[in-house]
Amino acid sequence: MQTFRFDLCELPEETRGLREEVRAFLAEELKTIPAVIRAQTWSGHDQAFSAKMGAKGWIGMRWPKKYGGHERSAFDRYVVLEEMLAAGAPVGAHWIGDRQSGPLLLNFGTEEQRQLILPKVAKGECFLCIGMSEPDSGSDLAATRTKAEKVDGGYKVNGTKLWTSGANRAHYMIALFRTDPEKKHDGLTQFLVDLKSPGITIRPISDLAGNSHFNEVVFQDVFVPDSMLVGSEGSGWAQVGAELAFERSGPERYLSSYLLMKELIRELSKRGGEEGAKEVGRLIAHLVTLRQMSLSVAGMLDKGENPALEASVVKDLGAVFEQDMPVKAHELIGAEPTIGGGDDFTEVLAYLTQTVPSFSLRGGTREILRGIIARGLGLR
Amino acid sequence: MNELQTILSDSVNRLLADYSTKQTIVAAEQGEWPKALWDELVANGLTRVLVPEDMGGAGATWSDAYVVLKAAGEHAAPVPLAEAIVAGWILARAGIAIPDGIVTLMEGDFLLKEGRLSGKATRVPFARHATHGVALVKSGWGVEAVLAPLDYARLDKDQNVAREARDTLYFERVVVETGWVELPEDGLRLFGALARSVQMAGALDYLTKQSVAYANERTQFGKPIGKFQAIQQQLAVLSTQSAAAGIAAAHACAAADKGEASFEIAVAKVRVDDASSIATSIAHQVHGAIGFTYEHGLHFATRRLWAWRAEFGSGAEWAEELGRAAMERGADELWPYVTGR
Structure with missing residues (x-):
């Protein structure tokens, strides 16, 4: 029986400069946006922000230049994505086009379709669903x-x-x-x-x-x-199947609750850092491991492989991790989640407490993913 | 895995399939030293994979050793292979020749004075079978690696739930070899945790394979139980946990090859510990009563996981260290730290 393959994949040293550039950009762009809005990350819709990202060349990064892309590596793209998500940038408007529909059209679309859509998507002016x-x-x-x-x-x-x-x-x-x-x-x-x-x-x-x-x-x-x-x-069925590895393994599959994790650590630190250290450590261990798994899938996608099974593993584990975050925050702090008028912690907690149930529904339910994994194990 | 590691993996797994048999493990649990298995590991240089070639070793990396340690865990090899590998690595770094014989790791309270070791080491793996023990002792200037012969140590027997020997050793002014080594004072606990994490990842892989195989064989209600969605969903969870454990341990090995790796090792031990608790529970549930018998081999893996998860620092201990350090750095520094390593 062959189980999954998760080879380590290290981000190249050259991505460091890009990471710093993205961080500096985000520090400036997000400084007035409250934490509760940033917590929406890839559900947050902000056309002006998408246009700025387009101007920076951070949408359609891997696509050919003739379609408005930038012919950058999968790792450059990964770094931009994870920095956006960790900071809580409102990337939702262009997310689907950049992640999924663009690559789909590059794989299966006609020249006319590509010319019609891709340059506008890369500029952050055209959005898909x-x-x-x-x-x-x-x-x-x-x-x-x-x-x-x-x-x-x-x-x-x-x-x-x-x-x-x-x-x-x-x-x-x-x-x-x-x-x-x-x-x-x-x-x-x-x-x-x-x-x-x-x-x-x-x-x-x-x-x-x-x-x-x-x-x-x-x-x-x-x-x-x-x-x-x-x-x-x-x-259509086969083409949808090919999209799913893109849909299910990206950093958005474990970073959707990251803003709450950050606010939770801030809140616990304020209380002296004695309480909750074990739980924070466990969350970090899971975060770091999920990042390695997600990077591993990115590496396979970069080599042109189709790690659909591994992508399902990342999404399933990632959703459990993200959904555990409000539970942990509740157990450790017990503060009342607040809508409007609260502090960053209680407002982000309110947003994510209500939102996390969708994380194991969107993009393939937990049960469907586990069914796919079971098939991969040879049980179906 | 690179090509070399694939070849290494195949040969180690073949060796262990031949020599770390159920019969061997059962005999070892009754106190017998599995000499044939150990001699074969020594003959193939596997106890010295991390020792440089000019000191009689294989000169391999932690990422190569990952393959060996994972196989050892997968086959429940009832010998101090992980201990010998870590001990050899420490001795080589301290410039101490690797002795013939069986070398284990000793954590404890020691006093090192004029080349003589005094003190007590607790829960020393396989001490009753070992010829030498390696310890790290803080001295005025730094940390010294110590190679102690065990002939003159008093020994109290004990064992872990996998019925592996975990003995107490008492030293009184025993003449030892020493060498300065660039390792933290708790380096033995740290690299012991790394080795155990990899072994545990191997044992978890075994649980996945064994449980899937059993679910495909065992028939109830007229079909293999693996055809039921309730079982499929459980096995999916088991397999994702073992996958996570594998990459966490591999990541820590890669970090150890690059330099200071205490963060990645802590991450691995915590993640593998969590995976073990979930995976052992599912594996037993899927196997039903037969997996609870001594006759069935499932418990050779599950009992090891229950023992190993608490050795060289439990997941909770490492998690607390990770959490404290993260809170000291501050909430906004977590992401830069994780991505900057």
């Missing part, structure tokens, strides 16, 4: 029902996508539609959909914390031209 889940298709993605029927010059789309993060503020959606009702997995196709197309209604859904980042997107006789089909018809 991913339309996968539906009312009757959550973890069971192959049950996708939104239908794309062949018509003259394109497809006519009818159906509903649900829980689509950022759709209310995105320009395009990478959508998974059913093009063949007779086949299951092989009847799915990806499309690049202009969200201004007639017939699309986007309704933000308030989450339990009162934030509206995910949406219901209804398609009513929406025309999508042939030129916007991504990859080949019927290959």
Whole structure:
């Protein structure tokens, strides 16, 4: 039996300068942003900030220059991402395009699609969302029902996508539609959909914390031209599979609660640093280990391998770690989480206490990930 | 793993599969010294992997030693291989020739005066079988490595839950060899923790493989229990814990090759300790009653994990050190520290 492969991957010495540059930029840009807003990190939407990152050349870092990219290494990109997340930069607007949809179009998109989208994404001016889940298709993605029927010059789309993060503020959606009702997995196709197309209604859904980042997107006789089909018809399932290693292993999969970890340590330090030292040490040990695992996957992605299984391991362990953070903060401090009017610690605690349940839902539920891991172990 | 490490891994695992058998481990637990296994390890130079070539060793790195120690943990080798490897590394750094025989590590309270050692060492691994012990003693100028013959030490027997000997040794003005060494005073605890972390990662890998194999064999309700989602989800957790332990230990070895590695070693011991508590529980649950019998070999790994997690500093002790240091540096310094090492 072959278990997973996590080879160590060390960041090259040359990335140090870049790290310092990013830190200096963030120290200036974030100095007036309160901790509770920074705690949103990659859920935080700030178009002006995305444009500044684009100008710095920190979006689409690995993409070819002819598509507005910067042909930097995977490690340069990793350093920029982890610095952004650790500092709590509002990177949500361009996150999906940079992480997932850009690489997808580079892999499977047409020249026209790449030219249309990638340069604008790299500038931090064009935002994407991913339309996968539906009312009757959550973890069971192959049950996708939104239908794309062949018509003259394109497809006519009818159906509903649900829980689509950022759709209310995105320009395009990478959508998974059913093009063949007779086949299951092989009847799915990806499309690049202009969200201004007639017939699309986007309704933000308030989450339990009162934030509206995910949406219901209804398609009513929406025309999508042939030129916007991504990859080949019927290959949607396989193409989505290839995206997932990008989606599931990045530093955002263990740093989403980092702002709370920092405020927790600050709070405990104020109390003399005697209390909670053991728990803080344990959190650090888990943080450092997750970072090594995530870097290991980044190294494999850089070599062109597809570490989908290892990526699932990182996401599963990372979500458990992130979700444990408000629990630890509660056990160690016991302060009341506060909305408005509290200090940094109690406000960040309030935000993350309410938000962490989504961390083992978004991007593949805990149970689905563990099912993938079990398959990797040869149990299914 | 590089090519050399892959070759090393294959040969060590083959050797241990042949010599660290269930029969050997059972005999060792009854007090017998596994001579054939030990002689084979010595003959292959595995007890001296970290000793430079000009001192009769293999001149390997900690990252190479990782492969050997992990295999030792995976096969529950009932011998002081980890102790000999760390001892050899310390002696070589102190310029002391590596003796023939069985060398172990001694933590304790010592007084070193005019080349004579006095004091007491507790829970010394395999002391009753060993010929020599290595200790680090703080002297006025720094830290001295000590190589003590055990012939003149008084010995009280004890053992850990893996039934590995953990004896107490008493020294009274025993003539020893010494050498200055550039290591912290608690270097033995530190590098002992590194070695144990790697062995534990190996034992955790064994738990994953063994539990998956068992779940595919054992049939209940008309199908292998591994076909049930409840079991699959548990085994997924077990495997992710062993994966995390493996990389934490490997990261610490790589750091030790680069220089000062106390942070990474502490991280490894804490992470591996946490993984062990989760993994041993799942492995036993999946195995059911058969895994609770002496007859079944599962416990050779789980009992070692329960013993080793408390040796050379428990996870909690190392975690407290990590936490205190982090709080002293301050909340805003954590990230720069983690990324700057």
